[in-house]
Amino acid sequence: MLDQAAEICRRLDAGQRVAAATVVRVEGSAPRAVGSSFVVGSDGTVAGSVSGGCVESDLVERCRGVLDGGPAHVVSYGVGDDLGGPGLTCGGTITVLVHEVSALAAGALHQVRRAAEGLDACVALDGDGRACTDDPLVTLRTPAAHPLLVVGASEHAVALTRLAATCGFAVTVLDQRPLFATKERFPDAYAVVRDWPDRWLASHPLTAAHAVAVLTHDERVDVPTLTAALASPARYVGAMGSRTTHARRVEAMRAAGVGADALARLRSPIGLDLGGSTPEEVALSILAEVVMTRHAATGRPLSTTAGPVHGR
Structure with a gap:
C-alpha cells in the first residue's frame, strides 16, 4: 500500500474513496514482494501492480466490491487451475489483502501521507484492513526516499x-x-x-x-x-x-x-x-x-x- 502512497493521496485529495490490494505473504517465486499494492479509485482508475498482470483483473472486481460496501478480505493466488482463471505463471503463491484505504484511521492515513512525501512510514494492518498494534496480519514499512x-x-x-x-x-x-x-x-x-x-x-x-x-x-x-x-x-x-x-x-x-x-x-x-x-x-x-x-x-x-x- 505504501508503495502507491502518492497515487492514493492524489485520489483522496480529489475526494475519491480508494481501495487497495496489498501483498501480505509470498511463497516461492512471485513477481512482487510483500507490501506491493494495486489501487482502485472510486472513479474507476487503477494504479500499481501485485503481479505481472495475471491477477489484476480479478483484483479490480474485488476492490470495486469493497468500495460498494463489501468487507475487506484476504485472497491467495497460485498457478491458475483453470484456463483463463486468475493465477500466477511463475510457480509461486501470493496472499493479498483487499481493503479500503480511505477508511483507515487518521494515524494510518498520516503514515500514508508521510510515504507520499518521501519520508519513512509504517502501518500495521489486521485481516480486516484496519490499522492495529497487536498481532497484525502485515506490517508495511517504507524508508525515506x-x-x-x-x-x-x-x-x-x-x-x-x-x-x-x-x-x-x-x-x-x-x-x-x-x-x-x-x-x-x-x-x-x-x-x-x-x-x-x-x-x-x-x-x-x-x-x-x-x-x-x-x-x-x-x-x-x-x-x-x-x-x-x-x-x-x-x-x-x-x-x-x-x-x-x-x-x-x-x-x-x-x-x-x-x-x-x-x-x-x-x-x-x-x-x-x-x-x-x-x-x-x-x-x-x-x-x-x-x-x-x-x-x-x-x-x-x-x-x-x-x-x-x-x-x-
Missing part, C-alpha cells in the same frame, strides 16, 4: 530527474545558473537549488544513503564538487565526461589533494555500458549504475546468473 543529488541543470539532468523520481528517488538538482535551475524545468525534483555546488555542499553534508551524479562538464564546478563528494560517505559518486575529460579531471583532483582511495570511488565515465546516447538513454544508464551500487549487484544479464531473480 533515496536521496540523489544531480549537479548541473542540463537536458541529461532533466531526463535523469524524471526517471529517478519515478523510481522513488528524492532528487535535488543543484546549479548556480538561475536560467537553468528552475522548478519549471525540473517539476519532478524534490528541490531545485541555485548555488555553487561546493558552497552548498559545505553546509549540507552528504550521508551514506546519498548518490551524486555530476553532469556539468566544467572543471570549475566538477573538481571542487567531486572533491567534496568523495570526501563524504556518499554511496555513489559519478561524473559525466569522456575518458579524456575524466583523465584531466583526475589530475586536477590529485593536484587538489584528493587521495588514491577517494579517486578509486569515482565512477567516471558515468553509467553502465548500455550503448545509448540520447538524454533518456544516458539517464537510464546512470540510474542503472546507481541502483546496482545500492544493492551491491553485478549488473550482469540475469540470463547469465543463477539463483532467485527476486528477493536479493
Whole structure:
C-alpha cells in the first residue's frame, strides 16, 4: 500500500474513496514482494501492480466490491487451475489483502501521507484492513526516499530527474545558473537549488544513503564538487565526461589533494555500458549504475546468473 502512497493521496485529495490490494505473504517465486499494492479509485482508475498482470483483473472486481460496501478480505493466488482463471505463471503463491484505504484511521492515513512525501512510514494492518498494534496480519514499512543529488541543470539532468523520481528517488538538482535551475524545468525534483555546488555542499553534508551524479562538464564546478563528494560517505559518486575529460579531471583532483582511495570511488565515465546516447538513454544508464551500487549487484544479464531473480 505504501508503495502507491502518492497515487492514493492524489485520489483522496480529489475526494475519491480508494481501495487497495496489498501483498501480505509470498511463497516461492512471485513477481512482487510483500507490501506491493494495486489501487482502485472510486472513479474507476487503477494504479500499481501485485503481479505481472495475471491477477489484476480479478483484483479490480474485488476492490470495486469493497468500495460498494463489501468487507475487506484476504485472497491467495497460485498457478491458475483453470484456463483463463486468475493465477500466477511463475510457480509461486501470493496472499493479498483487499481493503479500503480511505477508511483507515487518521494515524494510518498520516503514515500514508508521510510515504507520499518521501519520508519513512509504517502501518500495521489486521485481516480486516484496519490499522492495529497487536498481532497484525502485515506490517508495511517504507524508508525515506533515496536521496540523489544531480549537479548541473542540463537536458541529461532533466531526463535523469524524471526517471529517478519515478523510481522513488528524492532528487535535488543543484546549479548556480538561475536560467537553468528552475522548478519549471525540473517539476519532478524534490528541490531545485541555485548555488555553487561546493558552497552548498559545505553546509549540507552528504550521508551514506546519498548518490551524486555530476553532469556539468566544467572543471570549475566538477573538481571542487567531486572533491567534496568523495570526501563524504556518499554511496555513489559519478561524473559525466569522456575518458579524456575524466583523465584531466583526475589530475586536477590529485593536484587538489584528493587521495588514491577517494579517486578509486569515482565512477567516471558515468553509467553502465548500455550503448545509448540520447538524454533518456544516458539517464537510464546512470540510474542503472546507481541502483546496482545500492544493492551491491553485478549488473550482469540475469540470463547469465543463477539463483532467485527476486528477493536479493
